[in-house]
Amino acid sequence: MSAATVQTTMEAALAGEPEAVVLALLSAVFAVALAVAFKGYVLGGGKSAMKADEFQDFKLIKKEIVSHNTRRFTFGLQTPTTRLGLPIGQHITLRFTDAAGKSHQRSYTPVTGDETPGSVTFVIKIYKAGVHPKFPDGGKMSQHLDSLSIGDSIQMKGPKGHLTYLGRGDFTIKQMRKPLQSRHADHFGLIAGGTGITPCLQIIHAVLADPKDQTTLSLLYANVSEDDILLREELEAIAKEHPDKFKLHYTVDKAPKNWEYSVGFISKDMIATHLPAHAKDGSTQILMCGPPPMLKFACIPALKELGFSEDDYFCF
Numbered sequence: 338m339s340a341a342t343v344q345t346t347m348e349a350a351l352a353g354e355p356e357a358v359v360l361a362l363l364s365a366v367f368a369v370a371l372a373v374a375f376k377g378y379v380l381g382g383g384k385s386a387m388k389a390d391e392f393q394d395f396k397l398i399k400k401e402i403v404s405h406n407t408r409r410f411t412f413g414l415q416t417p418t419t420r421l422g423l424p425i426g427q428h429i430t431l432r433f434t435d436a437a438g439k440s441h442q443r444s445y446t447p448v449t450g451d452e453t454p455g456s457v458t459f460v461i462k463i464y465k466a467g468v469h470p471k472f473p474d475g476g477k478m479s480q481h482l483d484s485l486s487i488g489d490s491i492q493m494k495g496p497k498g499h500l501t502y503l504g505r506g507d508f509t510i511k512q513m514r515k516p517l518q519s520r521h522a523d524h525f526g527l528i529a530g531g532t533g534i535t536p537c538l539q540i541i542h543a544v545l546a547d548p549k550d551q552t553t554l555s556l557l558y559a560n561v562s563e564d565d566i567l568l569r570e571e572l573e574a575i576a577k578e579h580p581d582k583f584k585l586h587y588t589v590d591k592a593p594k595n596w597e598y599s600v601g602f603i604s605k606d607m608i609a610t611h612l613p614a615h616a617k618d619g620s621t622q623i624l625m626c627g628p629p630p631m632l633k634f635a636c637i638p639a640l641k642e643l644g645f646s647e648d649d650y651f652c653f
Contacts, residue, residue: 384415384419384422385419385420385421385422385423386414386415386419386420386421386422386457387421387422387423387429387493387494387495387496388494388495389494389495389496389497390494391494392430392432392492392493392494393492393493393494394490394491394492395412395413395414395457395490395491395492395493396412396413396488396489396490397410397411397412397485397486397487397488397489397490397491398411398412398413398456398487399411399456399458399487400485400487403460403567404564404565404567405564406462406463406464406465406565407460407461407462407463407567408460408461408463408482408483409448409458409459409460409461410458410459410460410461410482410485411456411457411458412456412457412458412459412491412493413455413456414454414455414456414457416455417454417455418454418455419454419455420451420454421447421449421450421451421453421454421457422451422496423447423450423451423457423495423496424496424498424501424502425450425501425502425504425539425540425543426498426500426501426502426508426536426539426540426653427446427495427496427497427498427500427501428444428445428446428447428495428496428497428498428536428653429444429445429446429447429457429493429494429495429496429497430442430443430444430493430494430495430497431443431444431445431478431482431491431492431493432491432492432493432494433478433481433491433492435477435481441477441478441481442478443476443477443478443479444497445459445461445535446459446535446536446539446653447459447535447539448460448535448538448539448568450539450542452546459535460532460535460567460568461479461482461532462479462531462532462567463476463479463480463482463483464476464479464480465480466480498653499511499512499651499653500624500651500653502539502540502543504543504547504550505547505549505550505551505552506521506522506523506550506551506552507519507520507521508520508521508522508622510651518648520619520622520648521619521620522552522620522621522622523551523552523553523616523620523621524552524553524554524555524613524616524620524621524622525540525544525552525553525554525555525613525622525623525624526555526557526608526612526613526621526622526623526624527540527541527554527555527556527557527612527623527624527625528556528557528558528559528603528608528612528623528624528625528626528627528636529556529557529558529559529625529626529627530558530559530560530603530626530627530628530631530632531559531560531561531565531567531627531628532567533625533626533627533628533653534558534567534568534572534626535567535626536624536626536653537556537558537624537626538568538571538572540554540624541554541556541575541583544582545575545579545582545583552582553581553582553583553584553613554582554583554584555583555584555585555586555611555612555613556572556583556584556585556586557586557587557588557603557607557608557611557612558572558585558586558587558588559587559588559589559602559603559627559631560587560588560589560590561589561590561591562589562590562591562593563587563589563592563593563596565589566587566589572585573585584611586598586599586607586611587599588600588601588602588603588607590602599611602631602635603631603635603636603639604635604639605639605642605643607639608636608639608640608643609643614643615643615644615645615649616649619648619649621649622649622650622651623640623645623649623650623651624650624651624653625650625651625652625653626652626653632652637650637652
């Protein structure tokens, strides 16, 4: 329908012609629908970038040095308006094939989502060969990513994961051979170790992006040293901006002089002091991501001593 036709119809409607009134209303509805559709297209609200059952190539468009062993990698999506399409709490599997023809895969949680159409960014720690005696070859995937030049590609597939945050404290957990479980939190206690900060940050961003989400967050973040703390500036900026909703505390194995936070492995006392207390109604939920030994031998036993059950916590 042309603009001239719409104008003529509106003039007839104003003159009181019944058929013209109906046509004018239909024209207005059509115009609104068209505007909504166009807005969705412009914001990348259509097809998402990820496919759960198929690897696709994505080109590196930006590479930044975060620290001596950490990089920020940004990959371009199919178009500048394509959205990532990754549910909050999920991650993406990356894959490459080495010179010998062997395939290597590893899953990572990006630090960006649908709010940045056209690209996806990961913050990844590089595990170099010959540094740790238990892992002489280092991390195959992280070293490969570090070797990429702008324009090189990596394969990705997703979403993948068991937890999906629905918003305003509601989330679901789907584990193998178990029915879908729905949970609600008024308070999230987050425990992260090293690169395990990224899924926790994903939850933090989702909660704080919604003004109507009243869920509070407390993060206990463990690292080997102060220099190993990833995304520290961003975390501390969030804590400063949202002092009533987000609390932040660190612990490190090797503390510098005048260190104002905790020292050592995560303990029962640290959790009791810096995370929300257990709630009988399940409204306090603990989400964790980090090295398996940290979770198995430190975090979970401490949580059980503090009264938390398996329905009160989850490991990403």
